[in-house]
Amino acid sequence: MYNLFRDLPTSPDTRERIDCLLDRLGLRVERIVSTGQASPPGFWYDQAEHEWVVLLQGAAELTVDLPDGPQTVSLRPGDSLELPAHRRHRVEATCADPPTLWLALFWPADAS
Numbered sequence: 001m002y003n004l005f006r007d008l009p010t011s012p013d014t015r016e017r018i019d020c021l022l023d024r025l026g027l028r029v030e031r032i033v034s035t036g037q038a039s040p041p042g043f044w045y046d047q048a049e050h051e052w053v054v055l056l057q058g059a060a061e062l063t064v065d066l067p068d069g070p071q072t073v074s075l076r077p078g079d080s081l082e083l084p085a086h087r088r089h090r091v092e093a094t095c096a097d098p099p100t101l102w103l104a105l106f107w108p109a110d111a112s
Contacts, residue, residue: 002021004056004103005056005101006100007032007055008098008099009033009035009099010102011017011035011036012036012096012097013035013057015037016032016033016034016035017032017033018030018031018032018033019031019032019033020033026107026108027105027106028105028106028107028108029102029103029104029105029108030102030103030104030106031101031102031103032053032092032101032102032103032104033099033100033101033102034058034091034095034099034100034102035058035096035099035100036092036093036094036095036096037091037094038090038091038092038094039090039091039092042054043089043090044065044088044089044090045088045089045090046086046088047083047085047086047106048085048107048109049085049106049107049108049109050085050106050107050108051059051081051082051083051086051104051105051106052080052081052082052083052104052105053075053080053081053083053102053104053105054078054079054080054102054103055075055076055077055078055079055100055101055102056077056078056101056102056103057077057098057099057101058077058094058095058098058099058100058101059074059075059076059077059094059095059100059103060074060091060093060094060095060100061073061074061075061091061092061093061094062075062081062089062090062092063089063090063092064081064083064087064088064089064092065087065088065089066087068084069108072092082091084109085109086109
């Protein structure tokens with residue numbers, strides 16, 4: 001048994017914490033804890049796999065590069081977002097207090 005809210009930081013950290021909760025053929029599940037982190041200026045994620053995230057605690061702001069141009073998305077607890085493979089995105093801001101808690105699922109692009 002694993003509690004997603006266990007061992008959350010009590011103060012901001014310099015790096016996000018990423019815990020792999022499950023890694024099986026075709027599926028990876030991660031718990032990500034952010035405490036004020038954001039993507040470096042000019043950096044975009046461009047992943048070869050699909051990603052689905054749900055925000056469990058805190059808040060986050062992402063920019064997603066859509067076909068009609070970049071769009072900023074604000075996430076609050078309970079909000080989820082699917083990012084298809086190679087959909088460029090970046091994290092603009094995350095809440096430090098309380099820590100921003102994400103649950104992220106990743107699967108291969110060829111398993112659509």
